[in-house]
Amino acid sequence: MDNTRNLLLAVVLCGLMLLGWDAGMRYFYPQPAVEAQAEVVAQADAVDAAATSGTREGGLTDPADIAQEEADLETELVSAERVQIDSPEVTGSINPVGARIDDITLKTHRQTVKKDSGPVRILSPNGTPAQHFAEFGFIVNEERIAQNVVWESEGGPLAPGSPVTLRHDNGNGQVMTIELSIDDHYMITAKQTIANLSENAIIARPFGLINRASKTASSDTWNVHSGPIGNFGDAVQFGPDYDDLAEDIAEGKTEGRAHWLGFTDIYWLSALIPEDGSDADADFRSLGNGLFRADLIYQPVTVAAGKQVSKTTRLFAGAKESNVLSEYEDAGVDKFGKSIDWGWFEIIAWPIWWLLTHLFGLVGNFGVAIILLTVIIRGALFPIAQKQFASMAAMKAIQPKMKAIQERYKDNKQEQQQKIMALYKEEKVNPLAGCLPILIQIPIFFALYKTLLLSIEMRHQPFVLWLKDLSAPDPAHILNLFGLLPFDVPSLLAIGPLAILLGVTMWMTFKMNPTAMDPIQQQIFNIMPWMLMFVMAPFAAGLLLYWVTNNVLTLAQQSYLYSKHPQLRAAAEKEKADKAIAAANEAKG
Incomplete structure (x- = not known):
């Protein structure tokens, strides 16, 4: 009952977040209203x-x-x-x-x-x-x-x-x-x-x-x-x-x-x-x-x-x-280049802009340049990802010892935590190692967002087919059949092909995640890709292209690293089997 209540609460909160995001986008990026000329002129004076x-x-x-x-x-x-x-x-x-x-x-x-x-x-x-x-x-x-x-x-x-x-x-x-x-x-x-x-x-x-x-x-x-x-x-x-x-x-x-x-x-x-x-x-x-x-x-x-x-x-x-x-x-002209408002992430945004424009000079297409930029960034972060997976494998290996400590000291949480920390030190395991790639990606992602938003070199730059401006949102919307139906889609529902690809690839990366989660966490992770699909849809198409490419590379990287750490795949498969058995037993009961 508690799990069902928490899941419903999580769904409601996600819905409120989507509505709040839509309201925020309308506030910060308002669309001009089309009004009668006489009314506009009258209002303009007042x-x-x-x-x-x-x-x-x-x-x-x-x-x-x-x-x-x-x-x-x-x-x-x-x-x-x-x-x-x-x-x-x-x-x-x-x-x-x-x-x-x-x-x-x-x-x-x-x-x-x-x-x-x-x-x-x-x-x-x-x-x-x-x-x-x-x-x-x-x-x-x-x-x-x-x-x-x-x-x-x-x-x-x-x-x-x-x-x-x-x-x-x-x-x-x-x-x-x-x-x-x-x-x-x-x-x-x-x-x-x-x-x-x-x-x-x-x-x-x-x-x-x-x-x-x-x-x-x-x-x-x-x-x-x-x-x-x-x-x-x-x-x-x-x-x-x-x-x-x-x-x-x-x-x-x-x-x-x-x-x-x-x-x-x-x-x-x-x-x-x-x-x-x-x-x-x-x-x-x-x-x-x-x-x-x-x-x-x-x-x-x-x-x-x-x-x-x-x-x-x-x-x-x-x-x-x-x-x-x-x-x-x-x-x-002192600091004239700073008339571009790079913000706090200038130290990252400017190198990304430099690399992106040079890649564009080589390939002649900003979409291809963004894909190559993503490949370069993922390649640079690959050694960190290797350490992340090695740490995850080590965490899986000490799971039996952790469960024994948790059972033995279940009535003394402070001592239980001390024993677990001692186990981490003894086995040379860093439980936070898995967070490092995500933390590094955050400033890179935001710096690319600023670059796409501010760089006039990317204004009106096309990619392929319907994507004529990578600095603007995806103009194709599923709800009106890509413009075939004669109505404008509300921004909350303005989902295009890139946003759907983002949701699908994000869902696939979460599915490959071997970390054990309780049922509520699992449900939230199941919802999150589709929530991000709605949240990210109004952003620049180039940013979505970067994220989709990043997700595809993550899937390829995870498949490769699973082959190097078979105990992770075995553990993930065992977790799924155990959960299926538990669900079946609960249904029978």
């Missing part, structure tokens, strides 16, 4: 966009916003005064009104897995639903140059080796220029110069800023940050997030010298990098209505009559490609 959670990719989700953005871009980007940008990896334009870089799209990254989905847009003009732009300017005698000033432009299009100069004369004897240049990736350099042609000294402060709407942000979750980011002092600061910054519509003061600051999504980054050796003021602030700003303002400089001063600021607006970030870090 609700702060900072409260939205975004998607994994980021970008607009409301149909009304998407339509409005497309319409705004058609009118905003046709101005003949705009200076075009055309570099190997980005295209766009510069708005001479306000000296704003507000039109950047990426040539090498698409919005979705569809080849005709169009390029990813990083920067968008002021006033559009997806506004996100950088601006450079000057504060002269505590007066900021007006945002609607039209700067004269010279040169263009902006390309590597082809700079563009913006020029403005304020009519008071000060001439300001911003010389823009761009490299082969995502870095734009702005050299800001102010010449004082008046008869009196002036106080000048060059500045740069990034302004963006939070409604385009990617999901900000417990393990991946999306929002304000910067390197201040000696560490990269992830935060505050948009919600915290918007609560009191106040400034987000930073501590320590700013090496760079801006806004990050899972895959994208916009950041300002001040001139080397400068001590610029840097902070984040909420502007209200879901708009936020990162400010970089240089210290006041006295410019004597007939003199000029210059400051050079860089703007990164692009994809967080590890190799590119490392190049900039090697060139002096």
Whole structure:
């Protein structure tokens, strides 16, 4: 009766865990609701966009916003005064009104897995639903140059080796220029110069800023940050997030010298990098209505009559490609690679990323690279697995002695435990040796999870057949017959082929486990593979591919080690036979 009650309790707890997991996934990875456009627009005026959670990719989700953005871009980007940008990896334009870089799209990254989905847009003009732009300017005698000033432009299009100069004369004897240049990736350099042609000294402060709407942000979750980011002092600061910054519509003061600051999504980054050796003021602030700003303002400089001063600021607006970030870090941008939020497992995640990308370079398919990575990891852990099985064999060999001790000292648990520990020492057996491979696998598994989640190199990478993006969940669902039936499957029941393979292979590995268990433990282990099937289904397909491959290798490894330790197989078979006899006797009784 107690066993039946405990089993029912275990089943109920597993069910609650599944429901809780589904609720958590909905909270951390919400799916955008499709609403009537009029209702969305009405709500957008009343609700702060900072409260939205975004998607994994980021970008607009409301149909009304998407339509409005497309319409705004058609009118905003046709101005003949705009200076075009055309570099190997980005295209766009510069708005001479306000000296704003507000039109950047990426040539090498698409919005979705569809080849005709169009390029990813990083920067968008002021006033559009997806506004996100950088601006450079000057504060002269505590007066900021007006945002609607039209700067004269010279040169263009902006390309590597082809700079563009913006020029403005304020009519008071000060001439300001911003010389823009761009490299082969995502870095734009702005050299800001102010010449004082008046008869009196002036106080000048060059500045740069990034302004963006939070409604385009990617999901900000417990393990991946999306929002304000910067390197201040000696560490990269992830935060505050948009919600915290918007609560009191106040400034987000930073501590320590700013090496760079801006806004990050899972895959994208916009950041300002001040001139080397400068001590610029840097902070984040909420502007209200879901708009936020990162400010970089240089210290006041006295410019004597007939003199000029210059400051050079860089703007990164692009994809967080590890190799590119490392190049900039090697060139002096301190800790720029840490804009990828590897977290606590960076010491493991980065080597896994390095090995995975190199394997991909060899085989040309990320799915195959993940399989090879799994083989390499299992091969590295094989000596530990051998020790595990040897320890299990030794544990089986001393089972009679353990049972004798347990029977002899059944009324004295403390002495019983001491005698068992002495037996372990005498026989040189480590009862915890079997846990070591599992403990080692945990950080490796989580590091691979972070790699698949964060690495843009794996974004939209296909494997075979229906698996077009290994960084996204398996799109095939059994319940709607792989899309043949016209309905969306609830996330709790979104089980695909990879999840089923995971459950089956996990069940097979548990079946081969020779460790003796009581009936309740056995029932829990029977349920666990199918519970994990539901829990893991929403994760990246690449992660499930790793786990399925790992399970298959575990089965092969166990079969091999059983052949080296026949006493384990014999013991396992004897246990099954004894349990069958006991069950038959209980049924007769």
